[in-house]
Amino acid sequence: MTSVQDLLDLLILEKVDDSQFIGYSKTVGSKRVFGGQVLAQAINAACRTITNQRILHSMHAYFLEAGKLDLPIQFNVSCVRDGGSFSVRRVTAQQNGTTIFILSASFHKKEAGYNHQIAMKSDIKQPEDLLSWTDILHQYGDFLPKSLKVFFEIDRPIEFKPTVVVNPLERVDLPPFSDVWFKLKGNVNNLDLATKQQILTYISDYNILVSALNPHASIAHWGNTQTASLDHSMWYFRDFDFDDWLLFSMESPNASNARGFARGNIFSRDGKLVASVAQEGLMRPLNK
Template identity: 60%
Template structure:
């Protein structure tokens, strides 16, 4: 999977009838199904039951079991409410009768209202100044630990450029935050808002737990810690395009009891806030 076209094909589900759908999986370097994929495919399934004049404004999902990459995922959509302004859907994702994920999503018709947003950090390094994951693999591949090398070697439809690149040969604690520029690979496409939201949902599960890891990076890493997404929430605000770089900005207010919490915002390059997110993940030191 190398381009946005490939990603859209992955997220487009086969209809089975009676608000049921089926989708396949693609690895991001993990032995299990990527959480962002299940999130985005669930959003796609819900959208297939929503009127054209309503758009996703919030989602809340729980990851219940690790997904098997070799087994299709079946999505069942339940219509919880169709009101004058909002529609609510519940999506259940299953593999061989085992529920692996549940999603609640709310859709809102477009309305006019007042507006404000948080400030955008204009002093942040620009993507042209930074190395991408692909650049790091080429430049440092021979010096990387095997798990990280295998992770970076996977073809992805997104280019990621972290603002702060840790010293891979020296482990040390860092501030509880993570900022990453990202951009879709492949030719520019005219995408509708629904498709852009599905793609952004997929991307939102990347990088997020790094913010919770960073304060303990001197002793813990993804090699000696069991990790998993436990829940994930998003709120969508403004339409946007994938024509330029966008910024994923996360911070972690807490890690305790083998769980870490991260939250943050997604901005366009010119500072427009398009979405916010929050996730709690399992951070269990391996014995």
């Protein structure tokens, strides 16, 4: 995938009937289905059953089994509730009759109310001053570990720019934080809010566990640690556009029992808080 249109072709599901949809997969460098893909496809399925103009405001999901890239995914949507202000949908994703994923999503009618938010970091480096994953590949590809180089070589519809580029050959523990700018490739005009939320959900599964691995970087890395998303929650606060860079600012309060917990906030360049994310992931040391 090289553009936002390629991403939309992946995320917009085939309709079987009013509550069943079919999705397909593309790799992001792993042998398993990317969690962000299943999250976004499930949100697409849930949104397609909302007929009262309500807006997605939260979702909570569990990854139950690793998805297989070569099999279609069937998404089944249940209407849990259509109340006076909120609508709730439950989505299950299956492959060959096995449930691999479940998600609940809540939609709210548009209402006026109180408004506040936390501030974006004031000393953050701007994307124009940073190297993207593509830049890192071109400038340092010959020096990168093979697995990381292969990961960077995958074509993506998103450009990422971390505010700190870590030397993977230096084995030093790092603070439990990570800040990454991101921007879509291609024409981002005329995207409705529901579509933008689905794309943002897809992107939210990138980078977030890095902050949980950082404090253990002297001994742990992607090559000797089994990682996988276990659950994922997201709250959507404000409308936004993809015509400029957005910042995903992440932190990890805890790692224990072979699991790491991370949370993050997504801001527009001008500091508007767009969404918040929380995820717990498997971080299992491998004995080699």
